[in-house]
Amino acid sequence: MSTTVNAIAAPSATEPLITTTIERRDVGAKDVLIEIAYSGICHSDIHTVRGEWGQIQYPQVVGHEIVGVVTEVGSEVTLHQVGDRVGVGCMVNSCRECENCLAGMENYCLKGNTGTYTAVDTDGSITQGGYSTHIVVVEDFVLKVPESIPYESAAPLLCAGITTYSPLAHWNAGPGKKVAVVGLGGLGHMAVKIAHAMGAEVTVLSQTLSKKDDGLRLGADHYYATSDEATFKDLRNSFDLVINTVSAKIDLNAYLRLLRLDGTFVSVGAPPEPLDVQVFTLFGNRRSFAGSSIGSIAETQEMLDFCAEHGIAPETELIEATADAVNAAYERVLKSDVRYRFVMDIKTLADAAA
Numbered sequence: 001m002s003t004t005v006n007a008i009a010a011p012s013a014t015e016p017l018i019t020t021t022i023e024r025r026d027v028g029a030k031d032v033l034i035e036i037a038y039s040g041i042c043h044s045d046i047h048t049v050r051g052e053w054g055q056i057q058y059p060q061v062v063g064h065e066i067v068g069v070v071t072e073v074g075s076e077v078t079l080h081q082v083g084d085r086v087g088v089g090c091m092v093n094s095c096r097e098c099e100n101c102l103a104g105m106e107n108y109c110l111k112g113n114t115g116t117y118t119a120v121d122t123d124g125s126i127t128q129g130g131y132s133t134h135i136v137v138v139e140d141f142v143l144k145v146p147e148s149i150p151y152e153s154a155a156p157l158l159c160a161g162i163t164t165y166s167p168l169a170h171w172n173a174g175p176g177k178k179v180a181v182v183g184l185g186g187l188g189h190m191a192v193k194i195a196h197a198m199g200a201e202v203t204v205l206s207q208t209l210s211k212k213d214d215g216l217r218l219g220a221d222h223y224y225a226t227s228d229e230a231t232f233k234d235l236r237n238s239f240d241l242v243i244n245t246v247s248a249k250i251d252l253n254a255y256l257r258l259l260r261l262d263g264t265f266v267s268v269g270a271p272p273e274p275l276d277v278q279v280f281t282l283f284g285n286r287r288s289f290a291g292s293s294i295g296s297i298a299e300t301q302e303m304l305d306f307c308a309e310h311g312i313a314p315e316t317e318l319i320e321a322t323a324d325a326v327n328a329a330y331e332r333v334l335k336s337d338v339r340y341r342f343v344m345d346i347k348t349l350a351d352a353a354a
């Protein structure tokens with residue numbers, strides 16, 4: 001038994017997305033049914049549907065920045081009620097029994113958390129993401145989205161927000177700390193807002209100065225162009241934390257040298273090729289090179305509450321949820337021509353003929 005719902009799906013790795021229908025499972029005892037209101041477009045969605053991160057099954061619906069309202073709850077659900085404003089991010093389940101899950105770090109589940117799309121679900125089906133009108137998710141992987149966060153711009157918090165909040169919180173960004181954010185895109189603009197709200201001194205390192213006014217408006221204290229070689233000389237031994245949001249190949253050693261004593265360079269962007277590390281660069285200032293992947297469910301809730309408390313919301317461009325609009329948005333994401341995240345209004349999809 002299942003319910004047929006409207007969705008925007010990739011029919012193959014090489015064709016544009018199309019409007020279609022998919023099946024959602026019936027609401028189980030611990031499930032909630034969410035009527036999706038808004039769905040963000042993450043660069044990962046594009047890599048995934050185009051098969052750039054490995055082969056997937058088609059048709060595939062992506063999208064892991066989801067906000068909506070609970071319209072049905074299972075008989076054993078205690079965490080959510082019909083009418084609640086909720087969100088779903090990059091994962092919808094995990095093994096619940098490995099060391100990391102037991103420690104409340106489901107995002108680092110040793111068996112691999114169940115991704116919101118392209119993962120094998122408990123019933124053997126492939127998970128389908130948020131470019132659709134409804135989704136059924138087990139209650140403890142559903143977040144509460146505070147009402148004070150604007151509804152139409154909240155969705156990107158579920159991926160871009162938590163992906164940057166988690167390393168900033170883990171490495172103690174705050175008063176007296178100097179934080180650099182590499183890249184001012186979907187992830188980077190959230191890192192700037194959050195680090196600033198945490199009280200850190202924030203520097204943006206971007207390829208050019210073209211977004212400098214924006215960066216300063218979003219909360220950065222300083223803004224430098226990485227295309228200018230003087231930047232790497234001037235900022236040597238400066239930062240406690242560097243958050244790299246760029247997925248292209250970078251000169252890692254040049255960035256590591258920007259760290260002061262006990263500083264950490266954390267990559268949340270994923271360059272496709274290996275990066276070369278000169279160990280001698282790590283010796284200097286006892287530097288660390290680290291990675292970070294989304295955040296736990298508890299930490300995601302903490303991030304949402306933090307953003308509500310500090311009046312933080314992503315900068316978004318709202319589009320209609322039609323295949324044409326999403327295909328066009330993909331091309332603009334690939335050209336970094338969006339400030340700073342596309343969000344689709346799922347109402348269009350709900351109104352579309354099935």
Ligand SMILES: [Zn+2]
Nearest residue numbers: 042044159160
């Ligand atoms: Zn994402």
Ligand SMILES: [Zn+2]
Nearest residue numbers: 095098101109
């Ligand atoms: Zn696990």
